[in-house]
Amino acid sequence: MPIDLDDMFTTLGRHADTIPLAPAEQARRRGRQRTRTRAVIAAAAAVCLVTAGTGAVIVRHDRQTAPPTSKRGLPTVGAPVEFGDQARATTEAGADGRLYTAWQTLNGQISMNAVDLRTGAAAWPARQLGSRTDTLQAVNALPQALVVILGHQEGTESGSTMYVFDPADGRQRWTSALGAGDEYVPHESGLVLASAKTGRTEAFDWVSGARRWQLPAPADRPARTVGTYVDRNEDFMLGRPFIFTDDRLVQVTRAGKVQVRDIATGELRRTVTAAPPDTDPRTYLAYDGWLYNDEHECCEANGYRIRATDLRTGQGGTKVVFTRGPGHQLDMLQMCGDLRVCVTDRDRAGRTTVSVLDLATGRQLWQATPAQEAGSVATVHGYTLVGGASGDRVVYDRDGKRVFSTPASSVTWLDVNTLLLLPALVAGPASKVTLPDGRVTVLGEVPPASDACAWTPERLACPTGTSLRIWSLTG
Amino acid sequence: MTDDFDAFYRDTSRRLLRYAYGLTGDPAEAQDLVQEAYARAWQRWRRLSGYEDQEAWLRLVVNRLSADRWRRLGVRRARAAADPPQAPAAPPSEDTVLLVRAMRTLPATHRRALTLYYLLDRSVGEIAAETGTSTGTVKSWLSRGRAGLAATLGTLEAAADPALETGTQKGAGHAH
Numbered sequence: 001m002p003i004d005l006d007d008m009f010t011t012l013g014r015h016a017d018t019i020p021l022a023p024a025e026q027a028r029r030r031g032r033q034r035t036r037t038r039a040v041i042a043a044a045a046a047v048c049l050v051t052a053g054t055g056a057v058i059v060r061h062d063r064q065t066a067p068p069t070s071k072r073g074l075p076t077v078g079a080p081v082e083f084g085d086q087a088r089a090t091t092e093a094g095a096d097g098r099l100y101t102a103w104q105t106l107n108g109q110i111s112m113n114a115v116d117l118r119t120g121a122a123a124w125p126a127r128q129l130g131s132r133t134d135t136l137q138a139v140n141a142l143p144q145a146l147v148v149i150l151g152h153q154e155g156t157e158s159g160s161t162m163y164v165f166d167p168a169d170g171r172q173r174w175t176s177a178l179g180a181g182d183e184y185v186p187h188e189s190g191l192v193l194a195s196a197k198t199g200r201t202e203a204f205d206w207v208s209g210a211r212r213w214q215l216p217a218p219a220d221r222p223a224r225t226v227g228t229y230v231d232r233n234e235d236f237m238l239g240r241p242f243i244f245t246d247d248r249l250v251q252v253t254r255a256g257k258v259q260v261r262d263i264a265t266g267e268l269r270r271t272v273t274a275a276p277p278d279t280d281p282r283t284y285l286a287y288d289g290w291l292y293n294d295e296h297e298c299c300e301a302n303g304y305r306i307r308a309t310d311l312r313t314g315q316g317g318t319k320v321v322f323t324r325g326p327g328h329q330l331d332m333l334q335m336c337g338d339l340r341v342c343v344t345d346r347d348r349a350g351r352t353t354v355s356v357l358d359l360a361t362g363r364q365l366w367q368a369t370p371a372q373e374a375g376s377v378a379t380v381h382g383y384t385l386v387g388g389a390s391g392d393r394v395v396y397d398r399d400g401k402r403v404f405s406t407p408a409s410s411v412t413w414l415d416v417n418t419l420l421l422l423p424a425l426v427a428g429p430a431s432k433v434t435l436p437d438g439r440v441t442v443l444g445e446v447p448p449a450s451d452a453c454a455w456t457p458e459r460l461a462c463p464t465g466t467s468l469r470i471w472s473l474t475g
Numbered sequence: 476m477t478d479d480f481d482a483f484y485r486d487t488s489r490r491l492l493r494y495a496y497g498l499t500g501d502p503a504e505a506q507d508l509v510q511e512a513y514a515r516a517w518q519r520w521r522r523l524s525g526y527e528d529q530e531a532w533l534r535l536v537v538n539r540l541s542a543d544r545w546r547r548l549g550v551r552r553a554r555a556a557a558d559p560p561q562a563p564a565a566p567p568s569e570d571t572v573l574l575v576r577a578m579r580t581l582p583a584t585h586r587r588a589l590t591l592y593y594l595l596d597r598s599v600g601e602i603a604a605e606t607g608t609s610t611g612t613v614k615s616w617l618s619r620g621r622a623g624l625a626a627t628l629g630t631l632e633a634a635a636d637p638a639l640e641t642g643t644q645k646g647a648g649h650a651h
Contacts, residue, residue, distance in 0.1 A: 005621065008574045009593035015567045016496040016594070017489065019506060024484035027513035028477070086580050106576050135503070329518065346519075465580065 074444035078120015080467035089463035094141035108132030174209025213266035321362020366400025497590030500575030577627035585620030
């Protein structure tokens with residue numbers, strides 16, 4: 001019997017109308033929280049600037065030059081890794097030359113595998129994990145462990161479970177529940193978890209899952225727990241797995257005490273007094289001996305201040321180093337390398353401004369207004385790539401000089417001094433651009449890319465519905 | 476300002492949820508996408524409230540969020556952590572499950588066009604305007620989308636919709 005598509009969509013629409021909606025107040029509250037979480041986005045994910053355009057014309061300085069077109073496909077590596085059905089997948093390239101992928105098929109089954117990126121051969125067979133009612137949330141391919149986070153819903157309670165695997169063979173090592181509002185800091189020495197519910201802070205061994213140290217909930221509970229960035233961490237902007245390497249763990253208490261701890265032992269090194277955190281979530285950036293955070297008097301539209309607190313000694317001071325007036329909202333506060341901090345905000349007209357500050361003094365080094373709705377800033381070895389919802393993606397040099405721009409849909413750092421341009425929505429050429437000369441090399445045709453793709457300087461890997469495909473970027 | 480936003484939310488959120496559900500086929504994800512889109516709208520409400528078509532802006536946000544969710548899901552957990560969990564939806568009918576599965580096999584452009592056309596009652600011309608493409612392209616997306624659904628659903632008759640043949644008005648069989 002034939003199926004009537006109109007009827008099916010009508011039924012689907014009716015079902016959509018029964019899905020409960022949260023009140024508007026909840027959306028407004030999330031809007032306020034986004035100021036904080038944007039910095040988390042910047043820290044946790046490689047910056048891949050994707051918008052809904054399909055253009056791939058390259059523009060350098062004020063010249064507009066179209067790259068030579070090529071219909072030659074990128075060479076594939078190995079056979080496609082089949083998911084067994086339509087699936088949604090998330091994938092990450094590890095520093096060990098393997099690609100780790102987890103996917104969830106339409107029947108809810110979640111699986112994962114590891115593939116040698118050089119050959120495309122399976123490093124270990126696919127393994128199933130979780131239950132069919134779980135949702136796949138994230139994959140982190142760290143050198144110490146492969147971490148997969150699954151969400152689950154029990155009645156009205158939602159939560160997550162973190163599964164820790166041995167990247168060598170995919171065997172499960174241990175698991176840990178993650179509650180709402182928990183903060184976790186992955187560090188070379190272990191994983192630090194700060195529980196929002198209990199106020200406890202604990203560190204776990206990557207291999208055994210054994211607790212290495214713990215801090216009971218103090219009367220003045222931590223409001224934020226963050227790892228400390230150092231310049232060499234800017235590699236995470238290249239899409240590589242990120243793990244903290246500096247040994248300082250920073251906790252900001254509700255009363256405004258900033259505690260610097262040894263992340264390997266939990267031992268308190270020093271306490272510095274700063275301003276108490278606002279009731280609204282704010283952005284905290286711990287970067288090489290300094291803690292930067294934003295402050296607001298009242299409303300988002302009333303402007304903001306950036307405070308810098310010196311964590312290098314117990315007598316370190318705290319001061320406001322940067323102020324923006326009414327109408328400006330902070331978007332991001334992040335490290336820019338070379339002991340610089342990038343502050344991104346937007347005004348009421350949607351104009352984005354990127355301000356680059358000297359870490360130790362807070363002095364503004366340069367400022368640029370790149371585009372409307374610019375939402376992503378990624379600095380690699382002095383070059384700052386800025387992009388957003390509309391307009392060109394622009395690259396600035398250390399002095400704030402605009403050295404390259406492109407309207408391409410998807411732009412990311414492929415390697416130091418090299419950008420990767422990918423098509424979005426429809427198939428098209430993948431290109432790479434070297435800086436500072438802006439030389440464009442068309443690599444070949446690829447299917448439309450998404451943020452689910454992973455890449456290394458040699459390989460591009462993307463889920464394509466029912467399988468995972470790997471291409472060579474080096475011919 | 477808050478009252479204006481809340482009124483806008485009341486008037487439009489149900490339609491945006493339909494759109495998000497059509498794109499994702501996942502009630503929980505649709506709930507989250509809608510919340511996130513309005514959260515972004517609230518952040519720039521002063522400016523957005525002056526837009527002629529605020530709903531189109533919201534749909535654009537939902538498009539982008541749904542397209543790049545997977546890399547950011549880990550972040551979503553943190554972002555949503557402070558929100559109370561949303562109430563679960565009633566189970567879908569068998570037909571809806573089938574259609575959702577079939578929709579997931581389609582390219583995003585086809586899914587978007589079908590969702591606008593069938594769930595939001597948009598004409599081919601309106602879809603063309605919203606997606607910044609020609610009506611011919613939209614017809615192609617709809618036609619290929621229907622063919623894709625037919626292939627997946629198996630028994631669907633891939634009869635062409637009159638609207639796809641003649642222009643921007645929907646066929647008589649379309650449910651309003």
